[in-house]
Amino acid sequence: MPAEEHERIHGSGADAGISGQQSARPLVLEVAGLTKTYREGQSPVQVLDGINLSVAEGEFVSIVGPSGSGKSTLFHLIGGLAEPDAGRVLLRGRNITGQRGHIAYVPQQPALFPWRTIQDNVALGMEIAGTPRREAREQTREWLLKAGLGGYEQAYPHMLSGGMQQRAAFLRGLLSPQELMALDEPFSALDALTRSDMQHWLLELWEKHRRSVLFITHSIEEALLLSDRIILLSGRPARVLHELTVPFARPRRPEMAEEPEFLRLRRELTELMRGEQRKMQEGGAAR
Numbered sequence: 440m441p442a443e444e445h446e447r448i449h450g451s452g453a454d455a456g457i458s459g460q461q462s463a464r465p466l467v468l469e470v471a472g473l474t475k476t477y478r479e480g481q482s483p484v485q486v487l488d489g490i491n492l493s494v495a496e497g498e499f500v501s502i503v504g505p506s507g508s509g510k511s512t513l514f515h516l517i518g519g520l521a522e523p524d525a526g527r528v529l530l531r532g533r534n535i536t537g538q539r540g541h542i543a544y545v546p547q548q549p550a551l552f553p554w555r556t557i558q559d560n561v562a563l564g565m566e567i568a569g570t571p572r573r574e575a576r577e578q579t580r581e582w583l584l585k586a587g588l589g590g591y592e593q594a595y596p597h598m599l600s601g602g603m604q605q606r607a608a609f610l611r612g613l614l615s616p617q618e619l620m621a622l623d624e625p626f627s628a629l630d631a632l633t634r635s636d637m638q639h640w641l642l643e644l645w646e647k648h649r650r651s652v653l654f655i656t657h658s659i660e661e662a663l664l665l666s667d668r669i670i671l672l673s674g675r676p677a678r679v680l681h682e683l684t685v686p687f688a689r690p691r692r693p694e695m696a697e698e699p700e701f702l703r704l705r706r707e708l709t710e711l712m713r714g715e716q717r718k719m720q721e722g723g724a725a726r
């Protein structure tokens with residue numbers, strides 16, 4: 440990558456405290472200048488405007504931003520489900536723009552195959568990667584149990600609630616072998632208690648295995664609890680508005696949500712988000 444492009448993505452070193460942390464670990468994902476306009480409707484809608492971000496090896500990065508700002512679109516481009524108008528997606532330095540299958544991607548809507556049982560849906564990522572079906576099934580049984588889906592191995596997706604489907608889709612991503620996992624609001628359909636259980640389960644797993652994760656959430660609290668770094672997107676068209684290195688030590692504990700520093704950061708990020716939401720609403724009303 441040319442030096443100036445590298446600098447544009449990662450900052451010049453004077454950047455908000457992330458450079459020291461990032462330079463120590465190789466980068467798994469680099470997103471450079473991603474720009475996207477949808478042209479299907481009556482008038483074109485620009486959704487992304489030159490998004491630059493990166494995820495280092497073993498890093499947990501969250502993306503927050505107002506509803507409709509373009510977060511899922513960004514994931515579609517990273518996962519190769521759509522092509523950008525400009526910009527590139529690099530995985531370990533290799534250009535994967537517009538290509539599918541390189542990351543473990545859990546979309547916002549749980550995309551389970553209706554003709555496969557829950558067990559076979561969850562095992563799919565492993566099977567595609569070459570694990571024999573019988574072995575993949577064996578492994579999934581234990582994970583289904585942990586995710587509160589024991590007894591549903593042979594059920595079909597339509598027999599599960601929205602939250603249960605979401606947990607099954609999350610498990611499929613978790614068990615897919617790709618180095619980078621991209622999760623688009625994986626816990627949004629869950630009630631508060633189940634959501635909190637899933638967060639802590641993910642935290643525990645992540646702290647053990649340190650997989651590289653890119654995580655979209657509406658919840659600033661969730662982002663602060665889970666992440667090493669938070670990227671705040673502006674309203675549409677989305678740009679990177681703010682980046683924050685989360686200062687809390689690991690392992691993270693639920694009690695940290697009551698600490699003054701946690702509350703201060705939550706307030707600061709919430710204010711920024713509110714501002715963007717307001718701008719989007721005013722912009723929408725003006726159109």
Ligand SMILES: Nc1ncnc2c1ncn2[C@@H]1O[C@H](COP(=O)(O)OP(=O)(O)OP(=O)(O)O)[C@@H](O)[C@H]1O
Nearest residue numbers: 477479480484486505506507508509510511512513
């Ligand atoms: N295939 C498409 N064709 C046209 N417009 C689209 C398409 N997909 C998304 N959009 C528009 O792009 C904008 C961003 O949508 P996107 O789903 O990326 O937002 P988001 O940040 O993920 O929102 P949410 O937080 O509600 O999930 C929206 O205005 C949406 O209407």
Ligand SMILES: [Mg+2]
Nearest residue numbers: 510511512547
């Ligand atoms: Mg979305």
